[in-house]
Amino acid sequence: MPELTYREALRSTLVEEMDRDRAVVLIGEDIGVYQGTFRVTADLLERFGPKRVIDTPISELGFVGAAIGMAMLGLHPVVEVMTWNFALLAFDQIVNNAAKIRYFSGGQVNVPIVIRGPNGAGVQLSAQHSQSLEATFAHFPGLFVVTPATPAEAKGLLRTAIRGNDPVIFLENAALYGMKGEVPDGNFALPFGRADVARVGKDVTVVAYGRMLHLALAVATQLLEEGIDAEVINLRTLRPLDTETVVSSVSKTHRAVVVQEQWKPFGAAGEIAATIYEHAFDELDAPVERVTGADVPMPYARSLELLAVPHEGDVIKAIKRTLYKDGIKG
């Protein structure tokens, strides 16, 4: 298997899908001449021409909406939002049009659009450029919400997104673009709604997605020395959510910690915890723990920013609480 960066995995998938199907077009700000803010679309303008790699004005509402119209007419547009923060300007288009047109038309048209770009915080971009919006979008029926954590997932999930018939919110992470990993060749695709057991363990289930997967895996390795054997579930997609894999793991370990980068109230971790309570209440030996970002707008100062995002220590403490090894309970 070749080793690719997360960025190369995304880019090569775009190339492969555009070579395969002329219905696949790219649209967004500075994706062509500028080569993409994070260079995911580097050289694609030269390769596919301006009709298929469409540079737009700074008009998120306009180009996301236009891409939805393209999708209704049979194209498969892949929209780049420079960061997901800017997609809030297109929120009405995503929520009121992309997610609902199929339903309110009685199934007369599909809206096969992929909207992709970096989500999350971590590089001192402060309040308006550092937020994790996955739960916001996962709230809406009609959307799929995808959170690739590795180069292989970037490729496999993007292919499934492009070949599907529905709007996909594709949440990348700026901190992962340079990450390297083995990526299967050919038409490798990963199905939505199928989580990955990233590490098998028996003492506690740690549920994570996106960048937080790597935090969870690092903690799991570290805790082995203390004789704690954690199982790590990588969700891959939030909508649909693979309830079965999560519940089956919790039924084995009887303890669960959910890790998310976003704010705690009304977030993904709360939803996953509730799902565990609904399906596996009797299996639990401890309350489900949530590890989340701090409930504040993201500060600029590096020292404060570090305090605002989840750390290994937070996850370790949460795991120990579920095991009553935190020195307080039990």
Add this chain to the structure above:
Amino acid sequence: MQRTEDLTREELTAALEWYAKMVLSRRFEDAAERAFRHGKIGGYLHVYSGQEAVAAGLLSAIRKDDIFFTAYRDHAHALYSGSPPGAVMAELYGKATGLAKGKGGSMHLFDASRGFYGGYGIVGGHIPLATGAAYTLRYLDTDRLCLCFLGDGAMNSGSFHEPANMAGLWGRDGLCPIVYIVENNQYAMGTSVSRSSAVANLASRFLAYEIENERADGMDYFTVRRVASRVINQVRETGRPYAVEMLTYRFAGHGAADLFQPYRNRGEVTDARTRDPITLLEDRLRAAELLTDADVERIRREAEHAVEQAVKFADESPEPAADELFKDVYGS
């Protein structure tokens, strides 16, 4: 107003069918308002009475494979493009036999098989969709085009300006065969154009985006039709966007709940009704001796009958089955 003596016999004869359609849609709207008052139709109900010449003039001029988008005042657009009146009324009634299986209602009529890509409920929200759809028609190497109907109120939203600018850009390369039709009925709900637009001439606002534009009398079917034919030919030829502001008037309130209409006086409505687009067309067809009293009587009767049948069909149609609730959310 287009001078009658300048019209060809062919144009006049072709208008007969559209006169009948306009009569039908007016009767349809009257019936819908009655049904709303009787609690048969829920939600919002926005009727098109007074504006018929606009949609009729435009939709009579496009090809069968052209497409169009509009906002929530969309019943006549569906009827003019050939959707069965029964299926349109059934949609308003929320029945399984409705155009969208009862899932969209009055604001979301939709008939893709006839090129109608939807009525939309968020003011201006459909303008980017139509613009992207127009791009696609050229991308797919066709000479089809897209009509985008919008209200005067929509012109003040960002969802107008962003796609209009993109249309201006795409039009340079012949990649945006779209006609924006501003149905200027003078009021954005209860706010008049003079109170909501810094510029009185709405067509001129398209100049900002290098989109050719003009305004016309939207009460006169023949004026609309003449403009439509010329503009549609040009846009099909060039792939460049074009905007027409049609000056029209809505006889009814904004929606069925707009009973007192404090934003306008009765005299204004009475004055506007002296230029009822249906009467204007009728007079001219009579003057051209294409329509007799007996014809008018017959057309009205037929329209009433068709509307009665539509109401009966809607009334007797089944409610959507409970298992429809979860269908059509995803297509994968």
